Amino acid sequence: MAKVSQPLTLAPEETSSKANMNGVNGNSTPKDSATTPRTHRFDPSFTQNVINSTGPKTSPRLRKVITSLIQHVHDFARENEITIEEWMAGVNFINEAGRMSDDRRNEGQLLCDVIGLESLVDEITYKLVSEAESTPTATAVLGPFYRADAPKYEMGTSIVHNIPDGDHTYIHGVVKDYQTGEPIEGAVLDVWQAARNGLYEQQDPNQVDFNLRGRFTTGKDGRYSFYGLRPTSYPIPQDGPAGKLLELLDRHPMRPAHIHFLITAPNYKFLVTQVFDRNDRYLEDDAVFAVKESLIADFVPRKNDPKAQFELTFDFQLAAAEKA
Numbered sequence: 001m002a003k004v005s006q007p008l009t010l011a012p013e014e015t016s017s018k019a020n021m022n023g024v025n026g027n028s029t030p031k032d033s034a035t036t037p038r039t040h041r042f043d044p045s046f047t048q049n050v051i052n053s054t055g056p057k058t059s060p061r062l063r064k065v066i067t068s069l070i071q072h073v074h075d076f077a078r079e080n081e082i083t084i085e086e087w088m089a090g091v092n093f094i095n096e097a098g099r100m101s102d103d104r105r106n107e108g109q110l111l112c113d114v115i116g117l118e119s120l121v122d123e124i125t126y127k128l129v130s131e132a133e134s135t136p137t138a139t140a141v142l143g144p145f146y147r148a149d150a151p152k153y154e155m156g157t158s159i160v161h162n163i164p165d166g167d168h169t170y171i172h173g174v175v176k177d178y179q180t181g182e183p184i185e186g187a188v189l190d191v192w193q194a195a196r197n198g199l200y201e202q203q204d205p206n207q208v209d210f211n212l213r214g215r216f217t218t219g220k221d222g223r224y225s226f227y228g229l230r231p232t233s234y235p236i237p238q239d240g241p242a243g244k245l246l247e248l249l250d251r252h253p254m255r256p257a258h259i260h261f262l263i264t265a266p267n268y269k270f271l272v273t274q275v276f277d278r279n280d281r282y283l284e285d286d287a288v289f290a291v292k293e294s295l296i297a298d299f300v301p302r303k304n305d306p307k308a309q310f311e312l313t314f315d316f317q318l319a320a321a322e323k324a
């Protein structure tokens with residue numbers, strides 16, 4: 001449910017006249033144009049020379065991808081007439097993201113998220129599967145806060161530590177084969193979510209290690225259940241390049257309330273997804289463009305359970321792995 005913007009479609013003659021109107025004192029420069037110029041005034045053979053420098057031992061896939069990358073990046077630089085100063089600002093931006101990243105924080109991934117790249121790659125990756133007649137559960141971005149090796153728990157255990165009642169939620173459902181509808185035994189659900197203050201445990205020194213994370217393995221019935229929190233919308237971290245970029249683009253940093261799931265099962269494709277709270281105000285305007293209609297669910301009041309005030313029922317449908 002990413003925002004859909006109208007494509008800018010100006011005919012070439014319109015382009016030049018509008019660019020002229022936008023020019024300072026009526027003097028248009030190529031930077032005034034919002035569309036791609038068809039020609040440029042730079043060395044016409046330069047890009048091809050760079051592409052041709054790739055050696056014969058390069059794999060076909062890498063050759064294809066890097067050739068395309070060089071072409072697009074060079075076109076980008078020419079079209080916008082990027083100066084050394086502007087290019088160096090971009091380099092410093094990327095370097096800063098690298099310096100901020102470690103095994104608990106992935107600023108590079110977050111940067112990709114705010115420009116929609118992870119959601120786009122997610123869509124591309126699962127396109128073939130989703131074109132089938134019936135579909136497995138939709139995917140959504142992994143995001144930068146996943147941690148491997150979360151604690152393994154028995155079904156029905158709470159992943160909430162040291163957070164008082166109020167929005168505790170019983171979360172349950174079935175993991176199924178999307179074609180047969182049969183329950184899947186041995187599926188591992190790796191779940192994680194932010195606390196009420198909007199912070200994941202690795203961002204928050206007041207939470208215990210691996211708080212609000214856990215792994216659960218289904219039995220023969222494919223069922224899973226655990227106690228978590230009704231999720232909270234939260235701002236993505238604003239203290240790094242991704243936050244700075246959002247500010248420069250005059251955008252808010254909020255993500256709609258969600259719970260993350262990474263589900264693996266023998267002989268099935270893994271599923272990375274998120275389940276969203278239908279009542280959240282940011283569903284239409286997610287800072288990282290990850291919301292899909294089929295992943296929006298109802299958190300309903302739960303009665304007669306001293307351990308939870310809400311309940312979420314959500315089934316997951318996995319696609320069989322392709323046979324080698």
Ligand SMILES: [Fe+2]
Binds near residue numbers: 258
């Ligand atoms: Fe998240």
